[in-house]
Amino acid sequence: xxxxxxxxGRRAVRKYKPTPIKDEDLNAILEAARWAxxxxxxxxxxxxxxxxxxxxxxxxxxxxxxNLALPAIEEQAPLVIVACAELGKSGYSRKGQRATNKGEWWxxxxxxxxxxxxxxxxxxxxxxxxxxxxxxxxxxAQILELPENIVVVEMIPLGYAAEQPEVKSRKELSExxxxxxxxxx
Amino acid sequence: xxxxxxxxGRRAVRKYKPTPIKDEDLNAILEAARWAxxxxxxxxxxxxxxxxxxxxxxxxxxxxxxNLALPAIEEQAPLVIVACAELGKSGYSRKGQRATNKGEWWxxxxxxxxxxxxxxxxxxxxxxxxxxxxxxxxxxAQILELPENIVVVEMIPLGYAAEQPEVKSRKELSExxxxxxxxxx
Numbered sequence: 001x002x003x004x005x006x007x008x009g010r011r012a013v014r015k016y017k018p019t020p021i022k023d024e025d026l027n028a029i030l031e032a033a034r035w036a037x038x039x040x041x042x043x044x045x046x047x048x049x050x051x052x053x054x055x056x057x058x059x060x061x062x063x064x065x066x067n068l069a070l071p072a073i074e075e076q077a078p079l080v081i082v083a084c085a086e087l088g089k090s091g092y093s094r095k096g097q098r099a100t101n102k103g104e105w106w107x108x109x110x111x112x113x114x115x116x117x118x119x120x121x122x123x124x125x126x127x128x129x130x131x132x133x134x135x136x137x138x139x140x141a142q143i144l145e146l147p148e149n150i151v152v153v154e155m156i157p158l159g160y161a162a163e164q165p166e167v168k169s170r171k172e173l174s175e176x177x178x179x180x181x182x183x184x185x
Numbered sequence: 186x187x188x189x190x191x192x193x194g195r196r197a198v199r200k201y202k203p204t205p206i207k208d209e210d211l212n213a214i215l216e217a218a219r220w221a222x223x224x225x226x227x228x229x230x231x232x233x234x235x236x237x238x239x240x241x242x243x244x245x246x247x248x249x250x251x252n253l254a255l256p257a258i259e260e261q262a263p264l265v266i267v268a269c270a271e272l273g274k275s276g277y278s279r280k281g282q283r284a285t286n287k288g289e290w291w292x293x294x295x296x297x298x299x300x301x302x303x304x305x306x307x308x309x310x311x312x313x314x315x316x317x318x319x320x321x322x323x324x325x326a327q328i329l330e331l332p333e334n335i336v337v338v339e340m341i342p343l344g345y346a347a348e349q350p351e352v353k354s355r356k357e358l359s360e361x362x363x364x365x366x367x368x369x370x
Contacts, residue, residue, distance in 0.1 A: 003191060003309045004213055007302050008220045028189055030362055034355050035193045036301065037316055041353050045361060052365040084367070091318070099319050102338075105290040106318065109338070112297035116221065117192050120305070124188045131222055133276070133291065134284050145366045153287075153294070168226050170219050176230060177215055180237040181330045182269070 006124045011167070013128025014068045016077040016159035025125045026079070029158070032121035036114035042089035044107050045114045048082040048144055056080060058143045059155065062136040069132045069157060077157035081118070082140065085111045087149050111153045119156070128161035191309045196352070198313025199253045201262040201344035210310045211264070214343070217306035221299035227274035229292045230299045233267040233329055241265060243328045244340065247321040254317045254342060262342035266303070267325065270296045272334050296338045304341070313346035 026049075033045065050056055053075065059082070060074035073080055091106025093099045100106060119129045137152040146152065178184050211234075218230065235241055238260065244267070245259035258265055276291025278284045285291060304314045322337040331337065363369050 003188065003306055004217060006188060007217050007306070010220075010222070012222060027358075030358055032189060032192050034358060034361065035195075037195070037197060037304070039316075039318060043356050043361065046363065046367070047361060048363045048365070048367060050365055055365055101322050102290075102293060105287075105293050108287060108290050108293040109297040109318075112294040113301045116298045116301035117305075119222070120302075121188055121192070133224060133294075137286050145368070147367065150367065170226075171228050173212075173215055173219060176219065176228065176232060178231065178233045180233070180235055180240055182231070182233060182332065182335065183330070 006120050010119060010123040011128070011165040012130040013161040013163065013165060014072055014130055015161065015163040016072050016128065016157060017162045018076070018078060019160045020078050021127065021158060025127065028125065029118050029121045029127070032117040033114040036110070036117050038110040038113065039090040039106055040094070042110070044086045044089045045111045046084040046086065046150060048084065050080045050082055051078070055143060059140055062139045062143070063132070064134060067132070067134060069130050072130070072157035073132065073155060077159040079158045081156045081158055082144060083111055083115055083153045083156065084146060084150050085153050087151060107151075108153065115154070115156065122158060126160065127158055129156045129158055131156060191305050195304060195308040196313070196350040197315040198346040198348065198350060199257055199315055200346065200348040201257050201313065201342060202347045203261070203263060204345045205263050206312065206343060210312065213310065214303050214306045214312070217302040218299040221295070221302050223295040223298065224275040224291055225279070227295070229271045229274045230296045231269040231271065231335060233269065235265045235267055236263075240328060244325055247324045247328070248317070249319060252317070252319060254315050257315070257342035258317065258340060262344040264343045266341045266343055267329060268296055268300055268338045268341065269331060269335050270338050272336060292336075293338065300339070300341065307343060311345065312343055314341045314343055316341060
């Protein structure tokens with residue numbers, strides 16, 4: 001598949017088959033994340049692969065009941081990847097000082113770079129994913145026994161799609177791209 | 186190129202040739218960003234393509250003098266893409282309330298998803314990029330005449346590489362991947 005085809009063909013998948021993921025595919029997906037760029041190569045991302053049914057059930061309880069990805073997190077997808085980040089690395093100078101006006105939040109940026117590699121790699125291997133960001137991340141951190149300097153960013157179910165999600169429309173380039181100054185077409 | 190090859194082959198390029206970028210390549214790179222996923226499909230990202238020499242010189246002044254990408258921003262790369270984000274969309278509920286414990290900062294996440302698509306697409310077309318995050322973003326916002334609800338996230342020079350950057354090593358998978366709970370190998 002050509003890269004632009006992979007990028008445009010990826011969809012948010014919320015219904016999954018129980019079919020297990022091949023080890024080599026999972027490895028390629030994790031490798032894709034591992035090779036993302038990051039602030040001063042600090043690689044703040046951490047990934048917890050959750051298969052344990054009890055932990056999955058507890059994680060699902062951190063989602064709003066209305067979230068359509070809840071069954072996938074709870075038990076439907078063969079695997080849930082919880083993306084976490086180490087604080088105090090991304091966005092900080094070598095001397096440990098905050099180096100931007102984004103405070104400590106650069107970890108959101110770097111973790112997303114790795115996760116985009118991950119979802120693209122998954123799609124290119126025929127596997128579905130969806131970004132799940134709306135849940136009680138502090139409670140999820142307790143369930144997963146995170147140390148104090150690590151936070152939960154999001155969850156991604158991973159598996160073969162049991163649905164064919166429709167294409168969601170996008171803004172036109174003229175709405176999001178400007179020249180030299182903001183608003184100049 | 187296979188996707189994993191694109192991902193692993195991408196490098197941070199800080200020295201550029203003046204060779205112009207083909208319109209069709211630039212268009213593919215922007216399309217790649219446009220098709221990224223985002224919080225409730227809110228697409229908070231905005232991109233300013235900066236070629237104007239005076240604006241480029243002023244943007245370069247917002248970087249620390251020690252930043253190795255400064256000449257690329259100032260004039261060397263044929264183009265600088267300034268990634269911006271609209272506030273109050275990503276991470277918010279339909280009713281406009283903050284929906285996570287990351288406050289408004291989910292825009293950092295969504296913008297990074299689009300930017301990772303962008304740098305991968307650029308690399309697959311033989312073009313170099315580097316994430317430049319350390320600069321005075323508030324001053325850059327003034328220079329680019331951003332409205333109050335838009336912030337600058339980062340800058341990316343784009344062009345053909347005039348150097349062959351070395352591979353930076355990465356943590357082993359065993360350092361960043363755990364099973365069921367944090368720290369479990």
